[in-house]
Each structure stands twice: as structure tokens, then as C-alpha cells.
Amino acid sequence: MTMKRWLLGLAMVLCAATAFTQPPPITEPLLDAPWPTWGRDMRRSHHVPDVAGPNTPAVRWYRSGGALEEPAMPTDTDLWVPQHPATGSRYTRYTFYNAVNGNVAGSFGPFWGQPSTPIFLNAAVYIVDSNGNLVAPPLPWDALMLSGGQYECLLFSASPVMGFDDLFWTIRGFPAYRTSFGAFTDGFYIYPVFADNFGNIIILYLAWFVEVDASFNVQDVVPDYGGVIFDQIPSASLSAVSGAGNLLLLGFHNGLVLAIDTTIFDYAWFTDVPTLSNGAVASDMVDRPIAITSDESTAIVCATNSGRVYGVSMADGSAQWEYQAGKPIMAGPSIGPDPGNSNEDTVYVLVRHSASQSAIHAIRASDGTQKWVRLLPNVSRCNPTIDQNGVLYLGDERGFFYAINPNNTVKWQTYLGAPIRTAPVLANVGGTATLYVAASNRFLYAIVDQSALPVGISPGGIVRTPGGEIPR
Secondary structure, eight states, X not given: OOOOOOOHHHHHHHHHHXXXXXXXXXXXXXXXXXXXXXXXXXXXXXXXXXXXXXXXEXXXXXXETOOSSOOEEEETTEEEEEXXXXXXXXXXXXXXXXXXXXXXXXXXXXXXXXXXXXXXXXXXXXXXXXTSOBOSOOXXXXXXXXXXXXXXXXXXXXXXXXXXXXXXXEEESOOBOTTOOEEEXXXXXXXXXXXXXXXXXEEEEEEEEEEEOTTOOEEEEEEXXXXXXXXXXXXXXXXXXXXXXXXXXXXXXXXXXXXXXXXXXXXXXXXXXXXXXXXXXXXXXXXXXXXXXXXXXXXXXXXXXXXXXXXXXXXXXOEEEEEEOSSOEEEEEEEEEEGGGTTEEEEEEEEEOSSSOEEEEEEETTTOOEEEEEEOSSOOOOOOEEOTTOOEEEEOTTSEEEEEOTTSOEEEEEEOXXXXXXXXXXEEETTEEEEEEEETTTEEEEXXXXXXXXXXXXXXXXXXXXXXXXXX
């Protein structure tokens, strides 16, 4: 592995940041939003700690177009959905919906290739005089990064002052995977991270500077942005970026796992599947996301084809435990609480049971012991989303959508008529817990509790939609 790092640009940025006398404006790299990125948080937990899902499912609205990847929510009223348009050009685009009523608010695109779930970020705005001295406390500001296709990555941030140019930076020539965006912050700059099919680990940086005169009249607005190649790992394609504390974890298709210490821009540790398995597995892929436990002590690493799940120490990359599922891992891991067992972290993975069925494996995150296994009627490739009560929400290839309690009982199930492959998004929207579920690329459903619908609709009735009949 080469250890070349081109950090001159970042070093200059850090030197500038240390000169500021005001406290940093950024405490978290992600927006404080209902669902700011793939997996909801940088731990990739798919856990929503402050929302309980519906008890009796009912469709609030549905729209054609489905979703090609997990939607994102930068606010509690905006839903960004990567999808194919239902009509006209079939190039992919991002459609913006009103999360409450499903009305289309706009779109972004079209793009050639497969879009990703956007990552919504905290940038910073610094108000300075003509000499570059800070004259007001810095402020947080929104930015986002997304994939415009197989060969594009886009970084966007609107100008903090109307009338000046927005930042719209297209990075071309680096084929990026759909779920590989991550980010960290030093408190002064935001650092989006992604990698490409050639093994380049690319760190971007962004902050805004607003120059004012003595009367605070705006003279200029300039984004300070750029990017450097942190390292190149030959023949390694990135599958996921995760983060917690000062560590950024990267998993690769060749079985490599890296931890970057973001305080020093250098590696903290690295490991791989043969090392984690103590030589029992000669080679395997880490092409599932790396999820991190709620106490940020353990990373959950899946060796996909061999069906092994590892608890890996965040401190040094050593294997804490190994779980053998016996068959390839098709979805997960997701991490959520088990209220029946002191809210202990539980890891959920979807495993290929046979050619026609998958099974959910529930694993104790502290020691890797099996808690239970549930055989599903059909194949599933859907990452479970978990609510505050530990209830799992996921779909399968036949179009069935399930709510499964953390004690391995079925809370409810319904039918949406097409494969459900992307994780549902769960959020509190206008005081109503809402699940956004994509049935393949056909329809996008907003599912709420029956009690949230207008009076006059019988709880025992049937909603007829293009996806079929959905029992209340």
C-alpha cells in the first residue's frame, strides 16, 4: 500500500483556521436534519432515536417514480429522492417532494448514471475585513454533495449573500460508488470524503468568507474550497465511509478496512478480512456498510461472501468477536436498541438462506452472540430501518413490507406490489411519524398510522393504489 498524502492544501487551510479567535461554528459534519445522509448518521446505524413508527399502516400519499437509492431529508418538510422520471427522459435525477403532501417541489438533473443518496453538510461562514481579520462570530451554513452519475461528484453550497455566485463544483473523471460519501470537520472547515474505482481516497474542503467594510456592507463573497488525494490504494474500490468521534472508517471491495484519524490526517490503523478471521478466510469483500455502535467503541464489519460479521475495536482495529451466519450477507448491518434487554445495541443483517428466501439475523453487539433468526417468506436486499422502540422496517423482493419487533415477533406486514430494495426513511413530519418506502422504481409511498388520516376512512378498509391493495 502506498502511503502518499498530498496534504499541502489542507495544511494551509488548518493554519488559517487556527488564526481565528472565535470559537468554531461547526460541531457536527452533518446537518441536524431528519435524515441527512445514507444510513441517517455517519455511524450508518439506520436508527431513528426520536420517532416511533406506525402501529397500523396506512398510505398518506404515493407518487410514481419510486427511488433508485435511499431518499434523504435535509428538513422535516423536504424529501430528496434519487429516481428515474416516470415519463419522458429516463435519465436519472433528484426529485424534491413536499414530505407532508407529496407534491413535487422541483428536480435536479438529469444525469447519466446512477445517483447517490445526497449528504447534507454543515459548512461555515466567516465575516472578515479587507485584511482577512474576523469581525463577527462565524456561522454554520448548508452544503451538500451528491453523485451526478458514474463519473461525477458534485459539491454545492448556495451563496450566504444573495447576488453572489453559488458554489457548484463538479469533480469529473473519478467514478464514485453510490453510498461512499462521508464527511468530518475540524470545527472550522467541512471535509467531504469519497473515493473512486481506482482506489483514490479524495478529501474535499469548504468554508465561505464574506468580506465587509467598516459599515458592514458586503464587498465580496468567496468560497474557499478544493480537494486533495489523501492516498491511493491500487485495485481497491470503496464500498462505504463511516465515522464516529475522530475516526473515519473506509471499507473496500478487496476486504481492506482503514481508519483515518481526522485530527492528524493520517492513518490510525488498518486491517482486512484475513486478519480479522485469523486466516480462516483467505479473501473476501467488505461491500456492506460499516456500522458503528452507539457508544462508538465497536465497528461492525461484514465479510460479505463468507457470511461472517466482525465486531472490530475502534481503538486499534482488532477483532473483538466473530459471528458466522453461514451464508452470504445481502443487506445490513443496521444497529438499534432492544428495549426488552436494557436497550442493548443489536446488529441486524439479512442473510441468503436459500435461492428464494432470506433470513434476518439479530446479533448482540457487545459480544457477537446470536439473539434470534427469522426466516422471511422471500428474498430481501433491504437494509432495516429501526425506530426508537427497536422495531425494524424492511421490505422484500416480492413487494411485502414488514414491521418486526426486537423480540422477533411480527408487528404488521403489508403489500406494495413491487420489490423493496432501498431502506425506508423514517421521520417526524408535521407531528406525524412517516415512513417513506420505495417499491422498486415504480412508486414512492408515505406510510403513516391509520389515526393520522382524516376521520371517515375505516380502519378496516382497503386502500387501492397502483401497487395493489394495501390493508389498513
